Amino acid sequence: MSNLLKILLIEDDAIEVMKLNRAITSLELKHQIIEANNGEEALEILKKKEILPDIILLDLNMPKINGIEFLGILKEDDTLKYIPTIILTTSNNQKDLLSCYKIGVAGYVLKPLKYEEYVSKIESLLSYWSINELIKV
Amino acid sequence: MSQDQLDILQRALEREKKARKAAERILEEKSRELFQTSQQIEQLLQEKSSQLQGIFENIVDAYVVMDLDGNILKFNEAATTLFGYDLDIESVNVMNLIHKDDYQYAMSSFLDLQTNGLFKNYETRVCTKSGEVKWVHVNGSLVLDNTNTPIAAQGIVRDITDQKTSKEKLIESENRLAALVLNLDSGIVLEDENRKIVLTNKKFCELFNLSAQPEDLIGMDCIAASEQNKLLFKNPKAFLERMKEINLDKKPVVGDELEMLDGKILERDYMPITIGEKSKGFLWTFTDVTLKRTYRKSLEAQKQKYYSIIANMHLGLVEVNNEDEILMINQSFSEMSGYTQDEVIGKKGSELFPVEGGSEIISQENENRKQGKSNSYEIKVKTKQGEIRYWLISGAPNYNLKGEVVGSIGIHLDITDLKTLEFQKESLLLELEKSNNELQEYAHIVSHDLKSPLRSIDALVTWIKEDNKGKLDDVSLQNFTHIEGTLEKMELLISDILNYSSIGAFQIEKVEVNTDLLVKEIIKIIYVPEHISIAINKTLPTLKGDKVKLQQLFQNLISNAIKFINKPEGEIVIDVTSKDGFYEFSISDNGIGIEKQFHDKIFKIFHALNKSKDSTGIGLSIVKKIIDQHEGKIWLESELNKGTTFFFTLKK
Numbered sequence: 001m002s003n004l005l006k007i008l009l010i011e012d013d014a015i016e017v018m019k020l021n022r023a024i025t026s027l028e029l030k031h032q033i034i035e036a037n038n039g040e041e042a043l044e045i046l047k048k049k050e051i052l053p054d055i056i057l058l059d060l061n062m063p064k065i066n067g068i069e070f071l072g073i074l075k076e077d078d079t080l081k082y083i084p085t086i087i088l089t090t091s092n093n094q095k096d097l098l099s100c101y102k103i104g105v106a107g108y109v110l111k112p113l114k115y116e117e118y119v120s121k122i123e124s125l126l127s128y129w130s131i132n133e134l135i136k137v
Numbered sequence: 138m139s140q141d142q143l144d145i146l147q148r149a150l151e152r153e154k155k156a157r158k159a160a161e162r163i164l165e166e167k168s169r170e171l172f173q174t175s176q177q178i179e180q181l182l183q184e185k186s187s188q189l190q191g192i193f194e195n196i197v198d199a200y201v202v203m204d205l206d207g208n209i210l211k212f213n214e215a216a217t218t219l220f221g222y223d224l225d226i227e228s229v230n231v232m233n234l235i236h237k238d239d240y241q242y243a244m245s246s247f248l249d250l251q252t253n254g255l256f257k258n259y260e261t262r263v264c265t266k267s268g269e270v271k272w273v274h275v276n277g278s279l280v281l282d283n284t285n286t287p288i289a290a291q292g293i294v295r296d297i298t299d300q301k302t303s304k305e306k307l308i309e310s311e312n313r314l315a316a317l318v319l320n321l322d323s324g325i326v327l328e329d330e331n332r333k334i335v336l337t338n339k340k341f342c343e344l345f346n347l348s349a350q351p352e353d354l355i356g357m358d359c360i361a362a363s364e365q366n367k368l369l370f371k372n373p374k375a376f377l378e379r380m381k382e383i384n385l386d387k388k389p390v391v392g393d394e395l396e397m398l399d400g401k402i403l404e405r406d407y408m409p410i411t412i413g414e415k416s417k418g419f420l421w422t423f424t425d426v427t428l429k430r431t432y433r434k435s436l437e438a439q440k441q442k443y444y445s446i447i448a449n450m451h452l453g454l455v456e457v458n459n460e461d462e463i464l465m466i467n468q469s470f471s472e473m474s475g476y477t478q479d480e481v482i483g484k485k486g487s488e489l490f491p492v493e494g495g496s497e498i499i500s501q502e503n504e505n506r507k508q509g510k511s512n513s514y515e516i517k518v519k520t521k522q523g524e525i526r527y528w529l530i531s532g533a534p535n536y537n538l539k540g541e542v543v544g545s546i547g548i549h550l551d552i553t554d555l556k557t558l559e560f561q562k563e564s565l566l567l568e569l570e571k572s573n574n575e576l577q578e579y580a581h582i583v584s585h586d587l588k589s590p591l592r593s594i595d596a597l598v599t600w601i602k603e604d605n606k607g608k609l610d611d612v613s614l615q616n617f618t619h620i621e622g623t624l625e626k627m628e629l630l631i632s633d634i635l636n637y638s639s640i641g642a643f644q645i646e647k648v649e650v651n652t653d654l655l656v657k658e659i660i661k662i663i664y665v666p667e668h669i670s671i672a673i674n675k676t677l678p679t680l681k682g683d684k685v686k687l688q689q690l691f692q693n694l695i696s697n698a699i700k701f702i703n704k705p706e707g708e709i710v711i712d713v714t715s716k717d718g719f720y721e722f723s724i725s726d727n728g729i730g731i732e733k734q735f736h737d738k739i740f741k742i743f744h745a746l747n748k749s750k751d752s753t754g755i756g757l758s759i760v761k762k763i764i765d766q767h768e769g770k771i772w773l774e775s776e777l778n779k780g781t782t783f784f785f786t787l788k789k
Contacts, residue, residue: 015593016593022596111592115596115600118596
């Protein structure tokens with residue numbers, strides 16, 4: 001029996017947001033998506049601590065606060081630091097990969113070119129996290 | 138018979154009686170006298186004998202009597218002491234006494250004795266009972282009986298051992314002296330009152346270029362000789378006159394210097410030799426001092442040479458004592474520092490010039506000098522004009538003749554220009570590194586920014602297709618497929634450009650790489666179509682290189698080979714040859730081949746000869762770049778439609 005996840009998607013590209021929503025829909029999954037267009041917005045949502053997501057999907061290349069900076073802020077927070085954060089990016093920059101794991105991420109997924117491949121990656125990702133026991137604050 | 142006759146007879150008888158009586162009386166007297174005389178003689182003989190006996194027994198020298206067979210009959214006390222034999226308890230033959238080396242001589246002397254009845258001044262060695270060898274002097278004679286027949290021999294033996302040794306020593310020392318004089322490194326002439334040569338030596342002959350032997354010159358006239366010798370000198374007249382002067386004075390002269398024509402310089406000494414009041418002659422000594430003089434001169438020249446080097450060199454020179462007080466500076470240092478010598482003499486170098494901790498460096502270095510260590514170091518200084526300069530100082534301890542450190546000498550080189558360049562280089566390098574990093578970052582961001590829209594387009598195309606299933610005609614579907622292909626091409630291009638720009642960005646990290654494992658691994662990973670076989674001819678070597686980049690190198694070349702095979706049965710052969718200092722790898726295929734004119738071009742970026750779906754033209758550029766980074770070479774042999782072989786070298 002898999003859990004239904006509350007997923008915070010931090011993504012500035014509208015089509016990317018559409019992609020995730022459409023993927024979940026086409027996969028017929030019932031997970032809840034919370035959208036944040038950038039780091040600040042995401043922090044606002046998280047600071048309220050009303051709805052805490054189960055997992056965070058984070059894009060790295062964003063204006064203002066970039067993904068790595070956002071990750072740093074998240075890890076500073078005693079509550080938020082426990083939320084598994086999975087990087088979802090096109091950057092296979094070794095440096096980024098290293099610094100992400102250094103700060104602490106739950107995963108690093110490259111966005112493939114092909115949409116079909118994307119859907120299958122998302123499916124695996126979500127099914128994995130939905131069978132995980134998560135800290136509910 | 139007549140009375141007369143009878144009377145006559147009577148008277149005659151009477152006379153005869155009287156005469157006989159007188160004769161008897163005389164005879165009686167004479168015999169008494171004779172008795173007395175013989176009594177006296179016997180007494181005298183007895184006296185003389187005992188006297189003689191006493192003399193022989195008591196004389197200091199040994200007295201020896203032997204029979205004609207050489208058996209010793211008698212030793213006096215001295216003889217007993219000398220030879221060590223006691224005749225009372227043992228018998229001795231003269232043969233026991235004679236030294237074996239002097240045997241012949243003893244025999245001939247004995248013959249002399251027999252012929253002449255005596256021998257004198259016989260000097261020989263003898264052996265004593267204790268085996269000691271002694272030199273003795275012997276006078277001997279035969280002892281005759283009243284019929285003049287020899288019955289024994291006697292001799293007086295004197296121990297001359299001590300005399301002999303001291304004489305030998307004297308001879309020895311005389312010989313030594315003679316040898317010394319003969320071989321003396323100074324030429325010597327001893328002349329008598331009449332200026333005739335008494336003694337000279339080899340060196341003299343040598344100095345005056347005489348072919349004669351020293352002994353040949355004895356008796357020669359010195360005045361005549363000097364007339365001849367004067368030609369050897371630069372100033373013959375002066376030579377003669379000075380000689381005459383000295384001769385007249387008869388006073389010691391030391392250290393006259395004479396220059397000879399052949400360049401030799403002689404030192405002449407004159408010494409009258411007197412024993413007591415008596416003049417024994419005059420000693421001239423000539424010493425070759427050429428070397429000494431020229432040595433001094435060359436020393437002087439050397440000193441001058443180094444002095445001018447020091448004075449004129451473009452390096453600043455400073456001499457300081459142990460207290461770091463400046464003793465001397467040269468012209469260059471004066472120019473470098475802006476100070477004149479007078480301004481700095483006695484001042485401390487460590488206080489005058491350095492800035493920013495230079496004083497401590499100098500103090501530390503001065504301690505090193507005291508321990509005899511030399512060193513080079515850089516300091517930042519301020520000149521008299523207040524200009525900041527950088528000096529490279531090479532310091533070495535300065536020793537006195539006793540070998541004690543009395544200070545140090547520093548050679549100063551102004552390296553300000555170099556230093557400026559160094560600083561420039563450093564900042565340029567920093568800048569370069571920074572901009573390299575920025576570029577790298579930039580490449581990543583650009584590639585991300587370029588790739589993101591591709592993903593979006595692909596998603597959108599997919600959605601259009603999904604949302605319009607069954608509504609689109611074949612041509613539209615075909616075009617969508619074209620869009621997707623183009624997107625893939627674009628994606629590959631971006632990835633390759635990023636790869637290419639990444640290669641040069643980082644220092645290559647060389648580790649041991651087993652290329653055999655590496656290549657086999659690649660073959661497993663990449664897609665090899667069924668109709669293509671890959672053969673590795675030999676076990677590939679292990680070498681030093683950047684593992685990731687070497688993997689990329691092999692992967693690109695193998696993929697390339699696969700890509701361009703157009704035969705129904707593809708063959709790829711990987712081989713290696715070990716060469717001097719490097720390995721030569723080859724990867725050959727039986728593909729389409731490359732025309733000669735393009736062989737160089739293909740390694741240049743964006744020069745793909747066959748632009749296809751999976752070829753961006755960057756792969757070989759990456760290969761070339763990796764080879765360059767590993768200091769290797771790459772080239773190819775190819776025939777159109779037959780195949781291509783890529784060769785490349787990697788250092789061992």
